[in-house]
Amino acid sequence: MSTEYHPIGVFDSGYGGLTVLKEIVKELPQYDYMYLGDNARTPYGNRSYETVYQYTLECVKHLFSMGCRLVILACNTASAKALRSIQQNDLPNINPDYRVLGVIRPSAEVIGNYSKTNHLGILATKGTVNSRSYILEIEKFFPEAHVSQLACPMWVPLVENGEYANEGTDFFVKKYVDQAMNQDKEVDAILLACTHYPLLLDKIKKYTPEGVKVITQGDIVAKSLKGYLERHPEMEAQCSKGGKLEFYTTDSTEDFSRQAAIFFGRPLEAKKVEF
Known part of the structure; x- marks a missing residue:
């Protein structure tokens, strides 16, 4: 592989990160991209910090070995449980010039701008909720904000099993949306803090009260990456x-290619990696 080929790496535990990559490619089509889904070990949501960190680091290292010098963790669980350790402990030893970015901070930087009441809702996996990463990050940028979180454990399995458009899914969408609104009736902006959830967006909006904004992460992360590259020309040049x-x-390429096309919005072919 040419030493001049340095794609931007995008990692997720499965398919969800493709909803982020889709928006990144739309915003920044000129770059090369390499996506890696750890489908053989998904889901990450209920795994321990140590396991998520180990798996994420292995995948990040693999993307580095394939030419990437900048990797985006397009996975909220990996961003919550592994990003800081990788940035602080591993990158200095791997290569201090390489970079790994996540999806939590970019979302936290802007989420408060969507709210008039200063009451924000976070819908995410159990792992992301338990990490309290969003509460901690949002407080840095919007210290007056009231943040309520809710884990939606059924949503990822429904999406992964192709049930996101079925009528039966409405029950679980309405259930969690109602719970989120009952936690704090002043919430007027809800962040879908899992990259699978955009496939449920229409149903989520259907059961969300009028006047409550539902925000997905793809566009936010894409614009944040654009800004990052503008601020760091030394990385952009690479x-x-x-x-x-x-x-x-890391799993079946046939299954991945079929499912991934739904998340990415167009046909694609995957290759298998083992490490």
């Missing part, structure tokens, strides 16, 4: 620009 897209999975 990112190769050929508009190339590569997809990798």
